[in-house]
Amino acid sequence: MYADLIDFDKVGTVSADIFHSEEMYRRELSTVFARSWLFLAHESQLRTPGDFVTAMMGEDPIIVSRQRDGGIRAVLNVCRHRGMRVCRQDFGNTKRFTCSFHGWSYDNAGTLIHVPREAEGYHDRLDKSGWSLTPVTRVETYRGMIFGTWDAEAPDLIDYLDTARPALDSFLDTLGGDIELVGPMKWRIAGNWKLPAEGLGTDGYHAETTHASALQAIGGMAEPRRIFQYASAAGHAAAMIDVGVTQQVHSEIGVGPTPQGEQDNSTVAHATVFPNLSFIGYSGPLRVWQPRGPEEMEVWGWVAIPAGLDPETRRQKLTGVTLSFSSSGIFESDDSENWSEISAVGRGFAARSTPLNYQMGMGFDDPTGADIPGFDVRTGHLFNDIGARSFYTRWAQLMDGPELALAPPTPPPNLGMSAE
Numbered sequence: 001m002y003a004d005l006i007d008f009d010k011v012g013t014v015s016a017d018i019f020h021s022e023e024m025y026r027r028e029l030s031t032v033f034a035r036s037w038l039f040l041a042h043e044s045q046l047r048t049p050g051d052f053v054t055a056m057m058g059e060d061p062i063i064v065s066r067q068r069d070g071g072i073r074a075v076l077n078v079c080r081h082r083g084m085r086v087c088r089q090d091f092g093n094t095k096r097f098t099c100s101f102h103g104w105s106y107d108n109a110g111t112l113i114h115v116p117r118e119a120e121g122y123h124d125r126l127d128k129s130g131w132s133l134t135p136v137t138r139v140e141t142y143r144g145m146i147f148g149t150w151d152a153e154a155p156d157l158i159d160y161l162d163t164a165r166p167a168l169d170s171f172l173d174t175l176g177g178d179i180e181l182v183g184p185m186k187w188r189i190a191g192n193w194k195l196p197a198e199g200l201g202t203d204g205y206h207a208e209t210t211h212a213s214a215l216q217a218i219g220g221m222a223e224p225r226r227i228f229q230y231a232s233a234a235g236h237a238a239a240m241i242d243v244g245v246t247q248q249v250h251s252e253i254g255v256g257p258t259p260q261g262e263q264d265n266s267t268v269a270h271a272t273v274f275p276n277l278s279f280i281g282y283s284g285p286l287r288v289w290q291p292r293g294p295e296e297m298e299v300w301g302w303v304a305i306p307a308g309l310d311p312e313t314r315r316q317k318l319t320g321v322t323l324s325f326s327s328s329g330i331f332e333s334d335d336s337e338n339w340s341e342i343s344a345v346g347r348g349f350a351a352r353s354t355p356l357n358y359q360m361g362m363g364f365d366d367p368t369g370a371d372i373p374g375f376d377v378r379t380g381h382l383f384n385d386i387g388a389r390s391f392y393t394r395w396a397q398l399m400d401g402p403e404l405a406l407a408p409p410t411p412p413p414n415l416g417m418s419a420e
């Protein structure tokens with residue numbers, strides 16, 4: 001039982017092994033990643049028919065493209081002939097994807113449209129309609145954000161995101177609702193994907209220590225006043241903060257225009273939508289922590305900015321985020337150091353067998369944020385592991401559930417001849 005690796009009832013621990021085990025990593029792909037809704041792209045990246053971006057669902061490469069009828073389609077970026085990647089660009093506009101191995105071509109809906117030497121090789125008996133690129137089982141959109149899942153039985157996206165919406169809506173609203181996604185910038189970190197997913201959901205605790213020198217350089221950190229975090233049974237977690245604190249922090253670290261608004265504690269500071277989409281409120285960094293093995297991740301980082309900014313404001317905004325949250329940003333490089341160090345020191349026999357402390361705030365829910373109307377979430381103070389505990393509780397539920405079995409989209413047709 002994977003649930004035995006976490007204990008939030010009696011003591012408050014997580015087994016260090018979940019950040020290192022190869023066997024658990026393989027299972028995560030067919031349970032956690034196969035059954036969850038995963039972020040693919042934003043509609044602003046796909047304005048015109050033929051526009052496409054590439055994405056990842058766990059370790060599976062995906063092409064997301066705008067169709068001629070205006071719809072959005074996502075397919076597995078793996079050729080049906082010998083399994084080569086058919087599209088090797090990050091984005092573009094095209095009518096067809098041609099595999100660079102033997103030249104099979106697919107239209108942007110994923111239908112096989114051309115096979116070199118079809119007459120000589122397949123004697124005109126190849127049923128091309130049966131060899132389309134594998135479609136992502138379900139693709140749905142929430143406020144311009146496109147998600148996909150392999151699980152036909154998954155709840156609708158709107159229901160899946162339910163308890164993430166106070167954070168996600170706040171993120172989008174404070175950017176004006178109509179956003180442009182710039183990126184992605186991609187970089188590798190030798191660490192487990194769950195560490196940043198947990199951290200961006202819940203870990204405000206690290207800032208004073210991890211970012212001590214960066215904070216000293218910018219003149220200290222605002223004393224947290226009204227800040228709380230919430231956790232939901234769906235595994236989403238967020239820190240919510242009052243606008244006054246955010247205004248102060250933003251003017252200190254220079255990440256662009258500071259937010260305006262009432263002094264309330266309902267705006268998002270940082271959040272994770274289970275399992276691997278994270279973002280930081282106001283300044284706009286958006287991350288997908290792409291798993292690449294138990295001790296390796298590829299970070300895909302975008303900056304969400306209000307659509308239609310004038311060029312100078314746009315440039316300032318992107319520069320501000322790059323200097324603070326990017327592969328070389330003063331805050332993000334501090335964070336990455338922790339994640340890769342944990343992988344380096346934690347893979348030994350004794351380290352993997354040592355339970356880690358997730359006790360902070362256990363039994364001390366904070367009523368400050370308990371009044372998010374209509375959302376079934378629990379809240380705790382900034383210094384509380386409540387979000388991490390919900391994240392790993394959901395993780396263990398999925399790990400203990402059955403692996404998803406993906407049926408082939410159509411049974412592969414034969415040539416009407418028997419193989420010799």
Ligand code: FES
Pocket residue numbers: 079080081082083084099100101102103104
């Ligand atoms: S692997 Fe794609 S055409 Fe052969």
Ligand SMILES: [Fe+2]
Pocket residue numbers: 206207210211331335
């Ligand atoms: Fe940090």
